[in-house]
Amino acid sequence: MVADLDLPKPFDVGEFCERLSEKRGRRIVLVPKDLPPHSPCGLCVSTHDTDYVFYQAATSGPHRLQIILHEIGHLLCGHGTETVMDEATSRALVPDLDPEMVRRMLARTYYAKEEEAEAETIATLIFTEIGDYAHDRTWTVPDDATDVVKRIIKSLDGGDEAI
Structure with missing residues (x-):
C-alpha cells in the first residue's frame, strides 16, 4: 500500500495530501488546532x-x-466512524458552533484497537520511507573507518554491500 502512494521527494505533507486527494477523488483538508488536554491528538471528520x-x-x-x-x-x-466527540474537543475544533450539534453532525472518529494499530503501522511505514533513515539514503564513511563499518554491516545482515 505505501509503495503505491507516490510520496513527494523531498516530502511535503501538503503536496502528499494533494496527490492523495487526486488519487482518491476526495479532498483532504489539514486543520491544525490547539486541542484540549486529554483529547485525541488528531481525528478525521468526513463529509460527502x-x-x-x-x-x-x-x-x-x-x-x-x-x-x-x-x-x-x-x-x-x-x-x-461513530460519534463520540466530547464538548471540550467540539469547542476546540469549531468554537462558534453548539457542541451538541457538532457531536451529532460531525462526530469524532472512533476506531477499534485493531484499526488504530493498522493506521499507526501505515503512518510509521510512511514516516520511515520519508524520514532521515529511509532505505535509499546514503552517507559517506571516512576512509579510516571503512573496514570497521564493512565488518559491522556484514555481521548485521550477512551482506558485503559497497559503502
Whole structure:
C-alpha cells in the first residue's frame, strides 16, 4: 500500500495530501488546532466529498506529521466512524458552533484497537520511507573507518554491500 502512494521527494505533507486527494477523488483538508488536554491528538471528520484531518498544532513537527499520517492511515484503510466527540474537543475544533450539534453532525472518529494499530503501522511505514533513515539514503564513511563499518554491516545482515 505505501509503495503505491507516490510520496513527494523531498516530502511535503501538503503536496502528499494533494496527490492523495487526486488519487482518491476526495479532498483532504489539514486543520491544525490547539486541542484540549486529554483529547485525541488528531481525528478525521468526513463529509460527502472532503476528509478533514484535525491535528494537534501545539506539538513538535515530527509528532504533528506522525499524527497527520496516522489519520491518513485510517482513510487509506477505509476505517469507519461513530460519534463520540466530547464538548471540550467540539469547542476546540469549531468554537462558534453548539457542541451538541457538532457531536451529532460531525462526530469524532472512533476506531477499534485493531484499526488504530493498522493506521499507526501505515503512518510509521510512511514516516520511515520519508524520514532521515529511509532505505535509499546514503552517507559517506571516512576512509579510516571503512573496514570497521564493512565488518559491522556484514555481521548485521550477512551482506558485503559497497559503502
